[in-house]
Amino acid sequence: MKWIIKMFSSTIGQKFIMALTGLFLCAFLIVHTLGNLQLFKSDGGLAFNTYSVFMSTNPVIKCISYLLYATILLHAIKGFMLLRKNKKARPIDYAVQGGSANSHWTSRSMGILGTILLLFIVVHMYNFWFEYKFGHVPFTSYFTNMATGETKFQPMSADYVQANKMEEGMISNEQGQFRVVVVKDLFKEVEISFKEWWLVALYVICMFSVSFHLYHGFQSAFQTLGINHSKYNGLIQFIGVWFFSIFIPIAFAAMPLYFFFK
């Protein structure tokens, strides 16, 4: 046990923590992006809302989400600790800064980019996670025609409550057989929130931070873990640049923009 503590308290060990937690957060981003792409479905939010219920009730996912919150905190706290340690190693800075000649600015700005992201995560979780869990998210009922697959929806009254986040059943009438789902409408919450221009602007700007942070961070994690070989450096760089620093931020930024202009 002692050796683990010793390892993770050395400078290299502390960077291992940053790399491992960082890569776990990258993996989460993949799930978060793909899941949220359901916001673009034109089904009145049925798929997204069903997915939200699954993500917030499935016991395995719940465990992973607690691990995720802990990981975010660990990554942030370790990051601040390292920042302080690094500052102590250079208490007096140079009068002339020559960094741009020898390194990429994103790599020199991980602390500030990370801080922006941490603040963003707080705002983001307040906007949706907190609202969904503790706020007043209204319910909506969805009627899916079993024969045609067509879905109609109708918001429930504001004071409607039910024991579970989602209830479902079947009804049939002269128009056919319908699957009825009454579910907490997080989709609506998203829709309303992103009508606010400043929130949209904030989200889009913060996605630049995601992009720049991951532009360096993803590749850097592999280097820290000792994975640096001409055989796979190209692939790591490709994924880091194209997937994590271009595709993911664009996909995320598209969501608020989509609802704002919808």
Add this chain to the structure above:
Amino acid sequence: MEKHLNLTLKIWRQKNAKAKGNFEAYKMTGISTDMSFLEMFDVLNERLVNDNIDPIAFDHDCREGICGACSMVINGRPHGPKNAITTCQLHMRSFNDGDTITVEPWRASPFPIIKDLVVDRSSFDRIMAAGGFVSTNTGSAQDANCTLISKEAADESLAAAACIGCGACVAACKNASAMLFVSAKVSQFALLPQGQPERKKRVLEMVAQMDTEGFGACTNTGACSAECPKEISLTHIARMNRDYLMAELC
């Protein structure tokens, strides 16, 4: 073709380790473009001595890029604007007439300033003493080829061994991290059969000493390698990280 430059030098002057220190400006006229940067300093110091002013203290020894003594941050870059050279190999033709050149010492708490531009780099010596050696009794000379080493490993090891311990990596790093230096010294042995018996112990002890000295952590900016006069590669840092992990795990 030789030209002559008029320059303004802004140089960090600090009486001793305790003193506060500040920049002093010196006007230089008629500096030949054929001079090395240190020769320009010699000219300035001769003038200062003639004027009864304390000359500027700066480290230098070989003046041919071998010893690594000539530590100076010139306009924000260790060893000046050119890549892969030391300050003594920098020529005044790299500057333009009318330039203001700011010269500062290496800035890192494990490299305390002794005077002006001279810093104490004995923290590097202590890291070397912690494990940067091979403690085998070599006995009498062996047959040249009785220990087999692949060409690739030998080349890689020699590339790491090219490190002259100048400290430019620490000076360039925004975190004043010594990872490039330590990793070069770990790598040069880790790649050779002779380095194997103490491979794990070496990396653990050198890293521990590096931490004790108070160097920063590595953000992988690559500034160290970009400023290294011997162009030591970041792959050595990855190797050290790997070796460190393996040594801790098993």
